[in-house]
Each structure stands twice: as C-alpha cells, then as structure tokens.
Amino acid sequence: MSIIQELQWRGLIHQCTDLDAVTKQLESPTVVYAGFDPTADSLHLGHLLPLTLLRRFQRAGHKPIALVGGATGMIGDPSGKSDERNLLSKEQLASNVDAIRSQMTKFLDFDGESSARLVNNFDWMHSFSYLDFLRDVGKNFPVNVMLSKDSVKSRLERTDSGLSYTEFSYMLLQAYDFVYLAKNMDCRMQLGGSDQWGNITAGIDLGRRMLGKQLFGLTNPLLTTSDGRKMGKTERGAVWLSAERTSPYEFYQYFINVADADVLTVMRFLSDIPHEEYLQIESELASKPGEAQRRLAQSVTQIVHGIEGLESAQRASQILFGGEIDRLSDHELLSIFQDVPSSTLQKATLAAGLGIIDALVAAGLAPSKSEARRSIEGGGVYINNRRCPGIDKTLGVDDLASESVIVLRSGKKKYALLRFE
Structure with a gap:
C-alpha cells in the first residue's frame, strides 16, 4: 500500500493541490514538512495528527522535516482564531522551542535511512531586516490573494475584533518557510490541518514566483467529534x-x-x-x-x-478495578485519584507507626474509632487495595504505595489518600 493509499483509507486527505501530481512525486523519496508553533512547553493532542502524519511519511520512505516556529510563534497564526493571541516573551518562546524539540524525538527517527530533521525558523528569520524582507519576499505577495484567504476574511468581517498588521504578516512568514526549505533542503511538500490551507497555498505560490519550482500541499481533516467539536x-x-x-x-x-x-x-x-x-x-x-x-x-x-x-x-x-497498588510515582497515583479526598500527616507519624484505626479516622473513612474497628473486623478495609489483616495493623514506611502516599479504601469504592510530608 502506497502512502497515498494509506492516507485515503484512513480518511486523512482533506485537500491536495494536485492528487495525480502528488502521487507521482511520492513514487520517489520526497522531503515533506509540517510546522508547529511553540505556544506552550508541550505539544497537545491537536498536534498529534500532523506528527503522526510525518511519521507515516517517514515509514513509507520519505524524509520528514518538523519545523518549530521560533519566529512565527512570535506573531501568532490567525487561522481558526477569533481573537488575536497574546504574544509570548522571547525567553518563554525559546524555552518552549527547546521543550518541543525534545518531545519530537519520541515520534520521528532522526538517525535512520530516511532520517528526520528538526529545524527552527528563527534560525533564518532573525537576520532578516524589515526592508530586506519587504524587498525580497513582500514584493512577490499580491495583497488581493492574501485578502481572499478564509483565515483573513473571517477576521476582517468581524466588527468587534479585526486583524492586526502583525497577524496579517503571519502568512508571509510561513510562506517563506516553505520557500527556504525548498531552496535549502529540497522540500517539496507541506502538510498541515485543513485550517492551514490558505497558508500552504500561499507558500506554494511564493515558491513558484521566487524559485520557479512546483511545490505541493496536502491537508488533513481536523480532529473533531461527530458533532463538530474539537477533540483534545x-x-x-x-x-x-x-x-x-x-x-x-x-x-x-x-x-x-x-x-x-x-x-x-x-x-x-x-x-x-x-x-x-x-x-x-x-x-x-x-x-x-x-x-x-x-x-x-x-x-x-x-x-x-x-x-x-x-x-x-x-x-x-x-x-480502579481493585488491582494492587505498587510501582507508581506520586504523580501517577495522584492523577488516578485526583477526585479522591486526601489528608496530610507528618512523615514522622508514619516512621513511628500509625495504627490503622487512627489512619481511617484521619483519612475521613470512619467517623469514629469504633466505626473504624467494625469496618476492619467486617473485612471491608483495604490498604493499597490489599485487605487489611486486622485491627492491630500498624502502617509504616513499607506501606507507602508511592513516595509519600498510602491509599485506603472502605467497602468497594470509597477511597481516601493519606499523604505524608
């Protein structure tokens, strides 16, 4: 199955510049890229689709480029946005870029035969002067074409919030990314979500004007639920x-x-x-x-x-189905029981030995010591999902389920956490 056939059965082709030409191009190894703006120090579920798309191309023998937008992230993409983004500081952007770069290595192979590349568009944009960019790039961009893009039109038609010149310029920056990668890394195709179609076609047009090259674009549907809401x-x-x-x-x-x-x-x-x-x-x-x-x-x-x-x-x-609790970190344990009430005690209390009856009362699982005693004698008390052996049980450091937490349960579903600091 070719990469195009795989994308077709998976329903991953939303728009394509010329499917026949793209199919022919992909008969030989092709450099493809997708961009990711560093708006946070981690990618989220919405980014997983273009990431896995790059991964599928690599597995089919093509060479992916993952572009982290250190420069474009300073502007903010207006596509799909109803309001202008808050601009991040240069320091925060740089920190986010480093975090995302590290994350990318989990998804793509950077050492194999079809090795992936990680690039940051700040590396080629930061030395551009404003006048040089207008002369070299801006003169190749018809404003009427920019105004016709849905991402621009939808914002211009709003009366409560328009479109700043800063965001209007985003399309030029992303289009130039495609030209730069085509010129310097022989990149022939850009991938992205369907909301990126205007930016992608702008890059293809700029590549034709500046390089005389035929470039290609392919978008995937956005990850939405059956009623149209974005997933993630x-x-x-x-x-x-x-x-x-x-x-x-x-x-x-x-x-x-x-x-x-x-x-x-x-x-x-x-x-x-x-x-x-x-x-x-x-x-x-x-x-x-x-x-x-x-x-x-x-x-x-x-x-x-x-x-x-x-x-x-x-x-x-x-x-959650009663399995024994061990080999977990505090972070993992607290994420499982994030809605469960917890009480905090001093770690010295545990080191000295904490009676199970006192523990149940402290955790709020029993209103009194006599009620705690009855629950234990009835066999309904569990420590880390293991049945409590009896009323004489003393909790110690060995009973911790993670670094600082013991999980107590009364009955089938009533949980409480004891945290020791």
Whole structure:
C-alpha cells in the first residue's frame, strides 16, 4: 500500500493541490514538512495528527522535516482564531522551542535511512531586516490573494475584533518557510490541518514566483467529534503529550472514553492499527462494547508514551478495578485519584507507626474509632487495595504505595489518600 493509499483509507486527505501530481512525486523519496508553533512547553493532542502524519511519511520512505516556529510563534497564526493571541516573551518562546524539540524525538527517527530533521525558523528569520524582507519576499505577495484567504476574511468581517498588521504578516512568514526549505533542503511538500490551507497555498505560490519550482500541499481533516467539536479538551483542560502535564493514565483514559460514534475515526487518524485489524474491529464494534476504545487507547498511548508509559497506564486502570497498588510515582497515583479526598500527616507519624484505626479516622473513612474497628473486623478495609489483616495493623514506611502516599479504601469504592510530608 502506497502512502497515498494509506492516507485515503484512513480518511486523512482533506485537500491536495494536485492528487495525480502528488502521487507521482511520492513514487520517489520526497522531503515533506509540517510546522508547529511553540505556544506552550508541550505539544497537545491537536498536534498529534500532523506528527503522526510525518511519521507515516517517514515509514513509507520519505524524509520528514518538523519545523518549530521560533519566529512565527512570535506573531501568532490567525487561522481558526477569533481573537488575536497574546504574544509570548522571547525567553518563554525559546524555552518552549527547546521543550518541543525534545518531545519530537519520541515520534520521528532522526538517525535512520530516511532520517528526520528538526529545524527552527528563527534560525533564518532573525537576520532578516524589515526592508530586506519587504524587498525580497513582500514584493512577490499580491495583497488581493492574501485578502481572499478564509483565515483573513473571517477576521476582517468581524466588527468587534479585526486583524492586526502583525497577524496579517503571519502568512508571509510561513510562506517563506516553505520557500527556504525548498531552496535549502529540497522540500517539496507541506502538510498541515485543513485550517492551514490558505497558508500552504500561499507558500506554494511564493515558491513558484521566487524559485520557479512546483511545490505541493496536502491537508488533513481536523480532529473533531461527530458533532463538530474539537477533540483534545477535558474538564481539566487540554490533553497534552507531555507526561508531566497529562499523565499516561489520564491520556489512556481519554481514549478509553471516546464515544462509539467517534472511535473508528480517531483510530484511523491517530493509531498504528493496520487496515485488516481495523476492519475486524469495525465489524465487532456492536458485539464487543469497549474493545475498540481499549485497542485505540493502547495504540495511541504507546505511540506517545512508549511501552513503559502504556504499561503504567494499564496498571493504573486496573487499580480502579481493585488491582494492587505498587510501582507508581506520586504523580501517577495522584492523577488516578485526583477526585479522591486526601489528608496530610507528618512523615514522622508514619516512621513511628500509625495504627490503622487512627489512619481511617484521619483519612475521613470512619467517623469514629469504633466505626473504624467494625469496618476492619467486617473485612471491608483495604490498604493499597490489599485487605487489611486486622485491627492491630500498624502502617509504616513499607506501606507507602508511592513516595509519600498510602491509599485506603472502605467497602468497594470509597477511597481516601493519606499523604505524608
């Protein structure tokens, strides 16, 4: 299966400049790129689609370039935005670029035969003077073409917030990125979400004017739910690709909870699940409820967090069904039990030995010592999901489930955490 055939069955081609010409171009190894603006110190779920797209091209023998927009990030892309972005400081942008550069290495192979490249457009933009940029680039940009782009028109038509000259200039900067990569790295194709079509075609037009080269563009659909909402948001905020911002467990659970109406689309877009297995899952969607979500969560979590992250997420998921709690960090444990009440005690209390009856009262799982005693004698008290052996049990350092937390449970589902500082 060629890369175009794979993208077609996965539904990943939204727009393409010339499908026949692109198909012919991709018969031989081709340099392709996608850009990522460093608006935070981590990429989020919305970035995963272009990242996995670059990954698919690399696996098909093509050479991907991941561009981190150290320069364009100073401006802010107006595409898909109703209001102007707040501009970040140069120091914050530089820090974000470094963090994202490190993150990219998990998704692309930078050492193999079709080795990927990581570039920062600040490296070629920072030495451009304003006058030089206007002379060399701006003169090749018809304003009427810029005004016709949807990303510009939608903002100009608003009466409450227009479009600043700064954001209006963004298209020129991104278009020049494509020209620079075409000239210096023989890049022939730009990839991006469907909201990037105007920027991509602007770069193709600029490449024709400045270099006389035929360049290509391909966009993917945006990652949305069946009712049109963007995916990647939870009540707690964005789903990040950084384990520090969104733990592997939270990431895994996000996909476990994808609706049946969306699970097959998300599976095609983001997972590594091959065509034949996908067809099998599709045929069993109604007869095996939850299986498609489990397989999706498994595949995507392994792509983002590796096998260790996946195993950690699966262990954490088993905990909620009564699995024993061990080999977890405070961060992982607290992300699993983020809605569970907790109490904090001094670590010296634990070192001296804390009776289980006192622990239950301190954790709020029993209103009194007599009630705690009855729960223990009835066999309904658990320490890290292991049944408490009796009322004489004393908690010590060896009972910690992570660096500083013990998990107590009364009955089947009533949890509380004891944290020791």
